[in-house]
Amino acid sequence: MNLTVDQLTAVKAYAEQHGEEWKTSLQSDWMRSGSATYRGEWAHLQQLRNRLGPKWLYEFQLAELLDRASQPRNTWTTSELQEDFEVEGFGGGLCVVRRKSDNQRGSLQFDHMPRLYFNFVPA
DSSP states (O other): OOOOHHHHHHHHHHHHHHGGGHHHHHHHHHHHTSOSSOOSOHHHHHHHHHHTHHHHHHHOOHHHHHHHHHSOOOEEOHHHHHHHEEEEEEETTEEEEEETTTOOEEEEEEETTTTEEEEEEEO
């Protein structure tokens, strides 16, 4: 399951605020349905609890995810495109998109077989 930008931001903020034992703290806060200390957007953390639960939290590796997120992606499948971009239109082998992470408008080229999108160019 890929996290939304808001969910990732909330997890990162929570981890930074609670330090090395952030997962234990979050698990406890989930059981209490809230946190007395976290000052971020609790709803995004609650979404993760409701959709993915404690097993996800146990297996989740924040450092690995942040490392992958910092690396530019060069190719997207259709489902990955839908996670990272809002599609505005198609034409002439190009897909006009708006990147969800920073609202940057641009274009992607694409191939049909297999359907892959690549070469994001900011507008």
